[in-house]
Amino acid sequence: MVSVVVPTFNREAYLRQAVGSVVAQTHRDWELIVVDDGSTDGTRAYLESLDERRLRVIAGGHTGNPGRARNVGLATARGRYVAFLDSDDWWEPDKLAAQLDALKRRPDCRWCYTAIRGVADDGADVALYDARGFVPHDGWIVERLAAGDAAVALSTVLAERTLVEAEAGFDETLALAEDLYLCLRLAQRSPIAVVDRVLATRRVHARAHSAAH
Numbered sequence: 001m002v003s004v005v006v007p008t009f010n011r012e013a014y015l016r017q018a019v020g021s022v023v024a025q026t027h028r029d030w031e032l033i034v035v036d037d038g039s040t041d042g043t044r045a046y047l048e049s050l051d052e053r054r055l056r057v058i059a060g061g062h063t064g065n066p067g068r069a070r071n072v073g074l075a076t077a078r079g080r081y082v083a084f085l086d087s088d089d090w091w092e093p094d095k096l097a098a099q100l101d102a103l104k105r106r107p108d109c110r111w112c113y114t115a116i117r118g119v120a121d122d123g124a125d126v127a128l129y130d131a132r133g134f135v136p137h138d139g140w141i142v143e144r145l146a147a148g149d150a151a152v153a154l155s156t157v158l159a160e161r162t163l164v165e166a167e168a169g170f171d172e173t174l175a176l177a178e179d180l181y182l183c184l185r186l187a188q189r190s191p192i193a194v195v196d197r198v199l200a201t202r203r204v205h206a207r208a209h210s211a212a213h
Contacts, residue, residue: 038062
């Protein structure tokens with residue numbers, strides 16, 4: 001049902017929590033595709049140690065291009081839906097189940113997102129939004145997204161795979177904001193459903209530029 005794409009580079013410690021949060025999902029019909037962008041730490045050994053038949057690892061040389069790494073995973077995805085998880089983020093156990101239920105109740109929507117919280121390495125909360133906090137916009141949000149009134153974090157997105165493929169995935173020519181650019185394009189194609197709950201956590205740290213740098 002769901003293909004989960006995780007790009008990573010030299011983030012073994014963080015990757016363990018990200019992978020663990022996928023394995024712990026209450027919705028069990030998923031495949032996990034980890035795209036290793038040339039890691040030189042213990043990432044490969046960790047992934048090879050996992051006894052998980054739903055895990056696939058795609059390894060290549062280092063490119064430092066998170067959009068390309070995600071596109072590599074997307075090209076091999078087999079699920080009806082695709083979800084993206086940065087290797088230093090993690091999900092709550094009912095994240096996928098809640099989003100699939102939301103999409104079932106909103107057949108006009110082909111993708112879905114949730115609220116997300118930020119934490120530092122020491123566990124302290126980090127504000128990700130302005131003074132208004134998370135505003136759960138749904139429906140046709142392209143104008144609100146472009147204006148910055150709506151906030152769609154990639155690690156919260158669940159989308160029909162064919163919707164993402166229709167936009168040819170991520171723009172690999174962008175050094176930054178390739179995730180926002182994809183969301184803007186998806187928002188032009190379909191209204192979005194929102195689950196107004198924190199179902200993902202973003203780790204805010206010095207190396208949080210991207211999941212593949």
